[in-house]
Amino acid sequence: MADTKREVFLEVKNLRITYETKQGKVKAAENVSFRIHRGEFIGLSGESGCGKTTTALSLMHLLPKEGKVEEGVILFKGENILDYDTKKVEALRWRDISMVFQGAMNALNPVHKAIDQMITALRIHEDVTEQEAKERSLELIKSVGIDPARATSYPHELSGGMKQRLMIALALVCHPSIIIADEPTTALDVMVQAQILDLFNQLRDRTNLSVLLITHDLSVLAETCDRIIIMYAGRIVETGRTDTIFTMPEHPYTKKLISSFPSILVDKEIDFIPGNPPDLINPPSGCRFNPRCDFAVDRCRQEVPPLECENGHCVACWRRHEF
Template sequence: MSLLEVNNLKTYFYTLRGVVRAVDGISFHIDEGMAFGLAGESGCGKSTTALSIMGLIKDPGKIVDGEIIFEGEDLLKKTKEELNQIRWKRISMIFQGAMNAFNPVHRVGDQIVEAILYHENISREEAWEKAEKLLEMVGIDPSRAKNYPHEFSGGMKQRAMIAMALSCNPKLVIADEPTTALDVIVQKQVLDLMKELQKKLKLSIMLISHDLSVIAQMCDSVAIMYAGKIVEYADAISLFKEPQHPYSKGLINSFPNILNPGKKPESIPGQPPSLINPPPGCRFHPRCPFATDKCREVEPHLVNIGNKHFVACHLIGG
């Protein structure tokens, strides 16, 4: 059984300018102990998907349809109190720019202790011991729990954030652009740490990134999102070796290729569309070099082209 199953999720924002269809009917699943990557340009709906799973969509946003099944139960049918019990304890999240989320006037250890005490009925001393153990687990000397955030480097702050996300022994960790502000070497160290913890703690991870190299290093399966929809979904090896959707190919070509260092990255021409008035038919058609009349009129749906590799493009599998 999947740990998390998202079915036909639709999250819209009702703004004065119109309805923003940020997430428009996406489905995917994450099995226990597996890492799933959600990739795409910024504004495609990745973070909104994460916030929907966490139950953190705020006005004027609303989940208008779909199911979010976690450990066999639909989170969208839970009360606020029930969700509070699941959020952070069973599913935790590392937010974009999270390393700047530490309060500068409190010691790092105290902030982890507060997160632990919010969900666990243990003494402050026990929580402090646990915070020290968590810091040790992410490669930080436990004595540094007494330090203030400004005494930590960027990489250490991000490690401490990971420790905080693990403080209540979650089953699933959602990491939204967890390495974006870090230099390449520290980025690799943080990803290696996440991989190591995933194995050790049998964690499931949902990794959100615009950077495909980050997803390629970490994930077992990948979905590529474009303008609120998933356009391709497969295991990571198939998707990176043999991408099928023109947008996935463009996205992969827009990053340096370590297997072919002589090849220059090429950006995808044009801009992602407005999600208030997305183009009819295939939403990628204004930027697609292969677009036909059918693409401009008929929306393509995800089709299994074999081996659980799904693609939404009229040119493929139809």
């Protein structure tokens, strides 16, 4: 890991999650392990259905009822969150770990004023007076760049960008140590997205906050994160420092993903990965990327490649050193 001296806040070990469906068991995440240090911004990326949101939801006990953690531990400050009962989880949520959801427009309660929602969240988790809660909320609203005069607005009176800022303010209200942000800018315009990313970068400079940023948009990760985790079909295929991942990716999937990502700075040929992501009810044996991989050999079809680390750059590919 990049900086092992720093305190590990959250550690996920061998997480395996399945969803029960009529067609069979969907193996949504398998053998997922990673750590988040204090003050670190981690990006979790991959395409739809790769298990990134599933992993995030499990951290907060928010999996839908079909979902089940079959195996693994999630250690937060040394305790396994997965063993917590509802009461303990509720105490953890928002206070220690909070979440910013995709599509802020729908995540705020439309019948309550923005500031009231913050005050309520604060007073549920902390023993503070109404006045104190109000002051703290207003301060936060200011810090995310919203005019405090707008605090008493209802969500429909605010624009999409403002609502997303409010969601971030709401997530910060109890001073959590980790924010899980699931596609926080995906529904927003480019300029508003830039404003929100700027806000994240400011938070990084000003506080000790750790962020798990989940998005399919690699360029967003390139601009905000310290480390990146790439998932494919429920497994981690590569992790490493952001610059390593973008300049020297080693897993064929990561390579393809980056080369198919368009950029306005360079004249890239259009690239793509042929085929479709696998069906996770009956995933391919061996490396799950093998049916779409240009370099697959027999071993890739038979044995699952382990995630092996060298200088903090971990890759799950049998042929890592061959090219």
